[in-house]
Amino acid sequence: MAGHGYTKTDPAVDRWNVMREAVYQNFRWNKRTARQAIFGMVLFPAAVYALAYNQHNKWDWAGKRKGESLLRAAPAQESD
Template sequence: MAGGSPLVKYDPAIERWNAMRENAYQHFRFTPRNTIISLLGMVIVPGTILYVASQTDERWNWNGKRRGESLLSRAPEPESS
């Protein structure tokens, strides 16, 4: 609809950027930098989240807690004097 309008001015820099963005996957190579970034994003960050989640799983219990009660699932027994 607006393709041939004389009111639209095309910027060659924007056109080059669009062409580069659309064809970036054709020129991608695994360089040492790209390898490190890929490992961080696909292995190390998810692995760290999994480790933290598994260490804190079932540690906290918010069900029916009142003020002053511990949120720990296995709260330590109060010391008797």
């Protein structure tokens, strides 16, 4: 329906839409796309998993009162 009445079409927007809809047909692997794929599908999820695994049993949020440590194994307090 574009182009009818008072609507003006922009040829640049139309070219961009055509390119965006057909991007999978023109995709090629190169160093940049391979690096982005490896980072996005391997390294980033592995880093998130490592962080979650490291912090999993470190914190305890249940039943804590003001002033109590959130650490599961709270460090011993030194007495004078």
